[in-house]
Every structure is written in structure tokens, then in C-alpha cells.
Amino acid sequence: MIDSPVFFSGIGGSGMLPLASIVRASGAKVAGSDRSLDAGRTPHKFDYLRSLGIQLYAQDGSGLQAGMTLVTSAAVEETVPDVVRAKELGLQHLTRPEYLAKLLNSAQRSVAIGGTSGKSTVTGMIGWILHACHRQPTVMNGAVMKNFVTPSAPFASALVGDPELFVSEVDESDGSIALYRPEVAVLTNISLDHKEMEELRQLFAHFLNASRKAVLNLDDPETRALSATVPEDKVIGYGFDSPRADFMGKDLKLEAAGARFVVEAEGERHEVRLQVPGRHNASNALAAIAASRAIGVAVADAAAALERFEGLRRRLETVGTANGATVIDDFAHNPDKIAASLATLRALPGRLLIMFQ
Structure with a gap:
């Protein structure tokens, strides 16, 4: 049981959003901030967090209150106002892995x-x-x-x-x-x-x-x-x-x-x-x-x-077809991952057109 409110700074990150949703589902009070929210990017992601009952704030320290635990992603620097404010209030400050480890180890x-x-x-x-x-x-x-x-x-x-x-x-x-x-x-x-x-x-x-x-x-x-x-x-x-x-x-x-x-x-x-x-x-x-x-x-x-496992988004994911071409999105981002994806694709019939971003 999580007995204190938790504030996630960088709540929209790929490792923070699922962690925040798990903590919220436990019944804890959860709030958060994100620079993408401040910039107006990916609004659907933040609408989803609000639908879970998570209150969102600007990343300016205004959402921090006494008694909270601050959890930060790797993208949140010590100079970010949320971190500065947490220090002023004497709040417990954990990184995302530290907080996740507490949940898993318990x-x-x-x-x-x-x-x-x-x-x-x-x-x-x-x-x-x-x-x-x-x-x-x-x-x-x-x-x-x-x-x-x-x-x-x-x-x-x-x-x-x-x-x-x-x-x-x-x-x-x-x-x-x-x-x-x-x-x-x-x-x-x-x-x-x-x-x-x-x-x-x-x-x-x-x-x-x-x-x-x-x-x-x-x-x-x-x-x-x-x-x-x-x-x-x-x-x-x-x-x-x-x-x-x-x-x-x-x-x-x-x-x-x-x-x-x-x-x-x-x-x-x-x-x-x-x-x-x-x-x-x-x-x-x-x-x-x-x-x-x-x-x-x-x-x-x-x-x-x-047999019924459908896979993950952006893992050799077929996103559609156009003019007879199948479009596949893949997240592979190191040589071994790219090699595995290419080996799989080369086993398929037809010509490959591959773009690296």
C-alpha cells in the first residue's frame, strides 16, 4: 500500500507513464508535470493521464506540496524547478528506477x-x-x-x-x-x-x-x-x-x-x-x-x-499498406537489434526499402 502522495516529474516519459498509472491504480494520490505538457505536445497522452484521476501541473514547482514523494525521470535535471522546490520542502526524492525497485522488491x-x-x-x-x-x-x-x-x-x-x-x-x-x-x-x-x-x-x-x-x-x-x-x-x-x-x-x-x-x-x-x-x-x-x-x-x-500474443507497438509492427507496399515500423536502435529486424525482414518476399531515422 502506497501511503503518501506521489509527484512524477517527467510523467509523460515511456518509463514514467506506466509507473504513474500503476501507482494511481493502487489508490494513491498521484500528480505530475512534463515539459511536453508545457509545450503543448502529445495532448492525448496527458488527457489519458487526467482520465485516471492524475492532476497535472506546469513543470515549475507549483504542484509540489508537503508530504509528497518526488519521482523523477532521467530527463529531469537537478535544476528543474520541481526538483528545486522539493528540496525546499524537504521532500523524499527518488529516481524512477529507485521507486520501481521499491514496488518490485516488496x-x-x-x-x-x-x-x-x-x-x-x-x-x-x-x-x-x-x-x-x-x-x-x-x-x-x-x-x-x-x-x-x-x-x-x-x-x-x-x-x-x-x-x-x-x-x-x-x-x-x-x-x-x-x-x-x-x-x-x-x-x-x-x-x-x-x-x-x-x-x-x-x-x-x-x-x-x-x-x-x-x-x-x-x-x-x-x-x-x-x-x-x-x-x-x-x-x-x-x-x-x-x-x-x-x-x-x-x-x-x-x-x-x-x-x-x-x-x-x-x-x-x-x-x-x-x-x-x-x-x-x-x-x-x-x-x-x-x-x-x-x-x-x-x-x-x-x-x-x-499463440494469442499480439506483440508490442513499434516492434516490427505493420502499420498499413499503400499502393501495394506494406509499411512496417520498428524501434530497433542498436546494431544487434537492427540486425535481428533486418534478418527477419529479408526472409519475407519482395523488395525492401529501409529508412533509418
């Missing part, structure tokens, strides 16, 4: 998903599996989960459910992944992105060892090497090419609009059909099945649920 059951690539999709898959299996999870994502979009919830980057079953992607870019102590830690892969490799190895090793169970992609060389730093009885491995994997993917067939494969686990075989394309998404699905099993979902139930 839950009875929790899954935290880390890695350079794939964590948003794996988070969405786990959230959907638990929802489809009537487990009522609370899910914190950095992307919109298409299964949960409704007219009243167009920004479905969060799913509000039982706060004691908390699923969240967690970020290593600012080192805050060290804050989390989940029941189940998932590590999809490690590659050069925001930090040097040795620092990434140390951060992810700490993350895995702070958990009770570690779900690891044994097909990824860096993640496989890191598994040696984790007690063997905590490790749950998955992969298509790794004989030691507890959750082994086989007979992968890539299709234009999805993929099919068989997962072998616990002496059983189950077919998995996906609506999302690409080998990388098949690997993501293995991660989600393994993590869901770690918190009690039968493999057969997880596999069946994934």
Missing part, C-alpha cells in the same frame, strides 16, 4: 527482465501468459502491449493487477539494475550498448545473484559465460543451440507473420505458434515460457497462451 512474487535486447517483448509475453492463465499480474513495460490496448487504455505499457505479482523490464543503462531483487531474473543477452562490456558483466552478474532463480539465454555467449557466476541450482537455461538448456527449442520454422517451434522441457514436448516473426522472437518466447514456469505456470499453458 512484491511477494516478482519477475525482472534484463538484457541488451528483447526485454520489452519478453516482459509483454510473460505478462500476457500470466494474464491468460488468470494470475492477474501487474506488468510494467517500456512499450505498448497490443493485447491490452482498449479505447479506455490506449497507452497499455502497464497492466494493473495484483501488486504482489509484479513483472517488469529493468534497465542496465544507468546502473540501476543493481537495485532489483526479484524472485526470477531473466537475462536475454549481453552486447555493447550503453556501457563497456566489463561493467555490463558485473552489473548483470549482480542482478542474477540477487534473484532466487535466474533464467538465462544459453545461446548468447556472454550470458552463457555469466551462468558460471550463478549457483547451479538457481540457473534455468533456455536456447535453440545449447544442449544444456532446460528449455530447449527445436524444429524452428520462420513464417512471414510468425514462427513455429517445439519446446522440450521437463520430459515433455509442446508446440509453440507465434504471431510475431523472427528467430529473435522465438528466443524471446522460450525465455517467457521458462520464466512463467519458474513461478508456477505449466509449460503447456504458457505455450498455448503465446
Whole structure:
């Protein structure tokens, strides 16, 4: 139970909006500010926040009151009036990851998903599996989960459910992944992105060892090497090419609009059909099945649920067709992610015209 009002400075951010909506749904009083609101940008986003009962203010410190907790995004500098005013009032000030860690670490059951690539999709898959299996999870994502979009919830980057079953992607870019102590830690892969490799190895090793169970992609060389730093009885491995994997993917067939494969686990075989394309998404699905099993979902139930997983916005998302051309939007923003997207697209028939923004 959140017992004090919370003010989110930078509330319109991709990591702040879902967190604010989760906190508001708990019954807490929530307010916020954002420079995009001040500039008149993305008004529909702020209308949605108001519809949740969240009061919005200019980012000038006027919304801060005694007794509040201030939560700031990485985009909010110490010189922003909200932060200055919070200091004047002596308010507790937490960063977004610090506040998220409080919620996740206090839950009875929790899954935290880390890695350079794939964590948003794996988070969405786990959230959907638990929802489809009537487990009522609370899910914190950095992307919109298409299964949960409704007219009243167009920004479905969060799913509000039982706060004691908390699923969240967690970020290593600012080192805050060290804050989390989940029941189940998932590590999809490690590659050069925001930090040097040795620092990434140390951060992810700490993350895995702070958990009770570690779900690891044994097909990824860096993640496989890191598994040696984790007690063997905590490790749950998955992969298509790794004989030691507890959750082994086989007979992968890539299709234009999805993929099919068989997962072998616990002496059983189950077919998995996906609506999302690409080998990388098949690997993501293995991660989600393994993590869901770690918190009690039968493999057969997880596999069946994934057949209805619709994917995330801006993850190889078909946005329409015009003059015989299919337009696809993708958020891939580092070399490995771009390579995975291009490999998936090149398997499709027809000519590719690719624009990088």
C-alpha cells in the first residue's frame, strides 16, 4: 500500500507513464508535470493521464506540496524547478528506477527482465501468459502491449493487477539494475550498448545473484559465460543451440507473420505458434515460457497462451499498406537489434526499402 502522495516529474516519459498509472491504480494520490505538457505536445497522452484521476501541473514547482514523494525521470535535471522546490520542502526524492525497485522488491512474487535486447517483448509475453492463465499480474513495460490496448487504455505499457505479482523490464543503462531483487531474473543477452562490456558483466552478474532463480539465454555467449557466476541450482537455461538448456527449442520454422517451434522441457514436448516473426522472437518466447514456469505456470499453458500474443507497438509492427507496399515500423536502435529486424525482414518476399531515422 502506497501511503503518501506521489509527484512524477517527467510523467509523460515511456518509463514514467506506466509507473504513474500503476501507482494511481493502487489508490494513491498521484500528480505530475512534463515539459511536453508545457509545450503543448502529445495532448492525448496527458488527457489519458487526467482520465485516471492524475492532476497535472506546469513543470515549475507549483504542484509540489508537503508530504509528497518526488519521482523523477532521467530527463529531469537537478535544476528543474520541481526538483528545486522539493528540496525546499524537504521532500523524499527518488529516481524512477529507485521507486520501481521499491514496488518490485516488496512484491511477494516478482519477475525482472534484463538484457541488451528483447526485454520489452519478453516482459509483454510473460505478462500476457500470466494474464491468460488468470494470475492477474501487474506488468510494467517500456512499450505498448497490443493485447491490452482498449479505447479506455490506449497507452497499455502497464497492466494493473495484483501488486504482489509484479513483472517488469529493468534497465542496465544507468546502473540501476543493481537495485532489483526479484524472485526470477531473466537475462536475454549481453552486447555493447550503453556501457563497456566489463561493467555490463558485473552489473548483470549482480542482478542474477540477487534473484532466487535466474533464467538465462544459453545461446548468447556472454550470458552463457555469466551462468558460471550463478549457483547451479538457481540457473534455468533456455536456447535453440545449447544442449544444456532446460528449455530447449527445436524444429524452428520462420513464417512471414510468425514462427513455429517445439519446446522440450521437463520430459515433455509442446508446440509453440507465434504471431510475431523472427528467430529473435522465438528466443524471446522460450525465455517467457521458462520464466512463467519458474513461478508456477505449466509449460503447456504458457505455450498455448503465446499463440494469442499480439506483440508490442513499434516492434516490427505493420502499420498499413499503400499502393501495394506494406509499411512496417520498428524501434530497433542498436546494431544487434537492427540486425535481428533486418534478418527477419529479408526472409519475407519482395523488395525492401529501409529508412533509418
